[in-house]
Amino acid sequence: MQNPLNNPLNKQGKYKLPKRFLRLASIDLDLLKACGIQGIILDLDNTLVSEDDCYLSPGGEDWIKLAQLKGFKFVILSNGKRRYRVKYWSHRLNMPAINPARKPFPFAFYKAKGHMQLKSKQIVVIGDSFHTDVLGAWISGHFCIQVASLPHPPLWWEKILGRWVQTPYPDRDDLWSFDASEYK
Numbered sequence: 001m002q003n004p005l006n007n008p009l010n011k012q013g014k015y016k017l018p019k020r021f022l023r024l025a026s027i028d029l030d031l032l033k034a035c036g037i038q039g040i041i042l043d044l045d046n047t048l049v050s051e052d053d054c055y056l057s058p059g060g061e062d063w064i065k066l067a068q069l070k071g072f073k074f075v076i077l078s079n080g081k082r083r084y085r086v087k088y089w090s091h092r093l094n095m096p097a098i099n100p101a102r103k104p105f106p107f108a109f110y111k112a113k114g115h116m117q118l119k120s121k122q123i124v125v126i127g128d129s130f131h132t133d134v135l136g137a138w139i140s141g142h143f144c145i146q147v148a149s150l151p152h153p154p155l156w157w158e159k160i161l162g163r164w165v166q167t168p169y170p171d172r173d174d175l176w177s178f179d180a181s182e183y184k
């Protein structure tokens with residue numbers, strides 16, 4: 001974990017928010033606090049759980065629970081078409097979800113911001129895809145941290161453009177499995 005005190009300061013003398021982390025659980029919550037972050041807009045697919053429901057981000061759920069204990073507000077923003085999955089995770093993680101979010105369009109980001117009752121600079125978007133999460137955060141005026149994509153069967157366009165918009169998860173051995181029968 002990074003120590004905020006060792007983290008470089010920006011020109012305004014504030015801590016810099018890193019743009020990339022390998023996984024959710026590597027994001028230092030104290031560093032987010034030191035950067036003034038109080039709210040997290042969270043992507044679901046391939047950030048916390050793989051699109052095919054085979055893998056979980058290691059330690060991701062515990063990291064979220066710890067963040068909630070530390071007072072961070074969360075909203076899930078998911079473009080996923082299977083609403084039952086989003087509902088399931090919204091309930092399991094005890095946080096609201098907006099679905100379909102139609103990222104990178106900014107409307108769902110603004111809705112999440114309104115729900116959290118925070119300013120844009122107090123919110124960070126965390127997700128795995130450049131063209132939805134990073135771009136949407138930029139359009140809507142929020143900070144963003146991109147995490148590596150959990151392994152998933154590539155869509156046709158991801159076979160061509162995937163490496164430009166996502167960072168593949170480096171080590172499958174490190175991943176936690178998930179049992180999709182939990183949805184029933």
Ligand SMILES: [Mg+2]
Binds near residue numbers: 046127128
């Ligand atoms: Mg995603």
